[in-house]
Amino acid sequence: MSWIVFYKLLAIFIVVAIGWFVGRMRWLGEATAGGSGGDPAKVLSAAAFYIFVPALLFRTTARVDFATLPWLTLMGFFIPVLGLMVLVYALQRRRGAGRAGAAVPSVQAITAVFGNTLQVGVPLAAGVFGEAGLAIHITVVSLHALCILTLLTALVELDLARERAAGQGQQSLGEILLSTARNTVIHPVVLPVLAGLSWNALGLRLPAVLDEVLQLLGTAVVPLCLTLIGMSLAYYGWPKNWRAVLGPVAAKLLLLPALVLLIAHWGLGLSGLPLGVIVMMGALPVGSNALIFAQRYRCLESETTAAIVLSTVLFAGTAPLWLGALALLHG
Template sequence: MNQTVISSLLPVILLIALGLVVGKRGWIRDTSVKDLANLVFLVLSPALLFHAMSTVKVEQLSLWPVASYFLGAGVIFGGTLLVMGFDRTSVVTAIANTYSNTAMIGIPLVGLAYGPAGMVTLLTLVSLHSLVLLTLATVAVELALAREQAASGQGTRRHIVAVVGRAVRNAVIHPVPIPIIVGLLWAQTGWQMPEVIDKPIQWLGQAFGPLALVMVGVTLAHTRVGTHFKGALLLAVVKNLLHPVLVFGIGRLLGLSGLPLTVMVVAAALPMGANVFLFSQRYKAAEDLITAAVAVSTGIGIATLSLIMLWMG
């Protein structure tokens, strides 16, 4: 196996495995997972994202690689609705097929494999990831619910403008895009961050990767796949393999190559993100299947990521 793939994936595997052991032995109980997740997402993640973008100039950013990711996701999202029909379950399945774990797994992995330049490309995607995909899914599922209610004679739901507005607000006012935007704005000022402030932010950001990966393992230890394995495996194959292949093809059509294309393909190959599970819970659609799919997608993600990274060279 390529040395870069080994050196990038092995630390990820070891930390997730450590989390599995910790979870299985009960050192971190199921009731404590939410508190640790809050620490990761509300404290460590913003510090890392701000620090990573605080030295990036706007001219370094490119939206073409990000466009290839979202176009690939759009093809799979629309295809899922065509195959399954338009209802809550199909929308939830569609977001499961397209929403990557760009934070907890993506940031540590891309940082190890592709360095600061790769991180700039990934964080450009991260800043828009939830905004685009969760807004799309929210609008679609609200339309599906309105259709269900109209068919059952229960009246109409909120106006679609209100639905879109709420979805956009929730996606923007979030601990992921805000520190990216603030860090980018800070970089444009040219000001130097005082070391007494910069150093603690840097330390917090450095703690994100290891703790986030351990948390992935702990979450897997408390997840039961049960009778949904076959359905979960199908969703995982679509997410982990079909999505990156589509992104690669679309990226080539857009004239992309080199590191930007590689990072987007690897981002598309990442396992399903935790927001997929939360989305299914919120709209009470296919909760058990999606829970199993997130676990299976993460479980086979090491193998599928290895294949994709080797393929991209």
């Protein structure tokens, strides 16, 4: 790995440590019972979920040029990513994880597949693959949150609708689906995506002032989320059953990049630069959006925080393994 990636990883840990120190000192206040009310970690998470992430998603989807997208490369990445995500979700539901909370299967699924494509992914792509590789990486990133968060939001809202129906007595399938559709569309992740896609489809350009506002809000996502990870560690602590995070971490660092390599290279015939970029994108550590998702549904916050930190530490060792595998493949 290049020094630039090492420095980026170090910078991430420093910002997380700052967030942990602020949380440890309780400079922003104490956590309240049940994690509600004025809980500082929840307040920051809500700010990210309702203000900064929607601005980033709307601007991204409104500006995507779908006519020039490399669809084969995108298929090579998203087929294994979405496939593994649905598999983890289904396995968790089959094991009865939903009994611990309707959102548990979805939170486990996002932890296993959502990568840190910005803080770690951008410098990795630029440092290892150069400008051409970075262009491919950014193209995939433009659809990354759109595909994963939209699908998982629909799944978790369906599970929540089933849970509400069970608590309120028998409801028809139509009522459950209507509730799911309403809560999925009127959602701080999905709604800006749909609005951005509609804006894009109409061929409209973002006014300069609006574009500047959205860009300013979007740039706050990275530092806010990193600080939030540290604060979450301070407020929630390391999970008691810390071994439970090893499965999602192993899936993210080892299983997902292996699936991307298998499907993209031997299934779709990709090779060279596009293959290298998407394999390393699959190998990235767990992204901070997984924690935002977990806190949105008040589910597995400490486990998700631990998975982000642990996977980022272990990435320093797994990344050279995947870079070596790619070198052997093309050697």
